[in-house]
Amino acid sequence: MMQRVINAPARYVQGAGAILELEQHYREMGKSKGIFILADRFAAQNFSADIAVSFEVANTPYRIQILLEPCSMAAVRRFLPQTQGFDMIMAVGGGTVIDTAKLLGKEADLPVMVVPTSAAMDGACSGVAVCYTEEGAYESYIKLPKNPDLVVVDTRIIAKAPPRLLVAGIGDALSTYFEAAACAKSGTLTPSGGLQSRAGAAMAHLCLDTILHQGVAAKAACEIKTVTDALENVIEANVYLSCFGFENGGLAFAHALQNGLNTITAIDSKSMHGEKVAFCTLVQLALEANRADGSLELLQQVGKFCKEIGLPTNLEELGYEDITDEQLKEAAAFCLQEGQGGKNMPFEITVQNIVSAVCTVDLMFS
Numbered sequence: 001m002m003q004r005v006i007n008a009p010a011r012y013v014q015g016a017g018a019i020l021e022l023e024q025h026y027r028e029m030g031k032s033k034g035i036f037i038l039a040d041r042f043a044a045q046n047f048s049a050d051i052a053v054s055f056e057v058a059n060t061p062y063r064i065q066i067l068l069e070p071c072s073m074a075a076v077r078r079f080l081p082q083t084q085g086f087d088m089i090m091a092v093g094g095g096t097v098i099d100t101a102k103l104l105g106k107e108a109d110l111p112v113m114v115v116p117t118s119a120a121m122d123g124a125c126s127g128v129a130v131c132y133t134e135e136g137a138y139e140s141y142i143k144l145p146k147n148p149d150l151v152v153v154d155t156r157i158i159a160k161a162p163p164r165l166l167v168a169g170i171g172d173a174l175s176t177y178f179e180a181a182a183c184a185k186s187g188t189l190t191p192s193g194g195l196q197s198r199a200g201a202a203m204a205h206l207c208l209d210t211i212l213h214q215g216v217a218a219k220a221a222c223e224i225k226t227v228t229d230a231l232e233n234v235i236e237a238n239v240y241l242s243c244f245g246f247e248n249g250g251l252a253f254a255h256a257l258q259n260g261l262n263t264i265t266a267i268d269s270k271s272m273h274g275e276k277v278a279f280c281t282l283v284q285l286a287l288e289a290n291r292a293d294g295s296l297e298l299l300q301q302v303g304k305f306c307k308e309i310g311l312p313t314n315l316e317e318l319g320y321e322d323i324t325d326e327q328l329k330e331a332a333a334f335c336l337q338e339g340q341g342g343k344n345m346p347f348e349i350t351v352q353n354i355v356s357a358v359c360t361v362d363l364m365f366s
Contacts, residue, residue, distance in 0.1 A: 025152055
């Protein structure tokens, strides 16, 4: 009998200045031996002092190490001996360092605290890690035994990050509801390993509602580096609601096509993950609009929002202006492979359907 399964971080904390209270959160987790901190170069250069003050005032042992390479099992093995004597691992930075710390926590059997320095993606809360080779080539998605034990989001830090990062996170979050809705119709299993829960569907809907109604205002706040209610709400949508929605609602076509586009190694796209996902969400909506019960109006509405907030809506803006028909067919074929979200759509699609939908979006929004 199939069951509903819900995965989420054990605890989520968000607010301006939250990074100054890391030691307090650490203690509230019942820990005292000390914390091993993995940071990327940007986080180490800009936030080491804030981190240190929190732990030094309380005389809590800590060690900060900088990750300068892709997330790989080789990197995890190198850092693993350094975690001995500590009772928690903390990641401070972007997706690469977060995924490395999550894998390190699994191997060391230690709880993990995550402190993201941007709202460009929802990986801070997720129970998966994207693993690469030491050279940076994609290797695999690794399902972890649990989600992070604690996620601490300092909205003051997010507000000072480049607005493009926030917008990319909005692009990633934009797909959450539409992919979950497709999975609800097809009855596919979610990344949590069960049927879609009502909580997952509700979070996905709230995520979409938040970014559509407050995304533009949040971007404006980020441009002047000011924390507002709109920015707080959109950060929560990007980091938490999006993650909860995809893990417990399901992934479908948009992320699958994004993965497919990433296989076209001959094209050096400078677009971020969330920017690609936003475009691929429009392609999913175009596929759905071609159905008898589809809505061209919805595609136009979402495309208008993308343009307003600065997300790419055509191949040129995405950095794929030189893509060939064969490369596009290659990307389309990839997302129809077993294990990819193209199989989770509630109707059958073909490579030609996908190519036509991409061209439709490209023409509509060029």
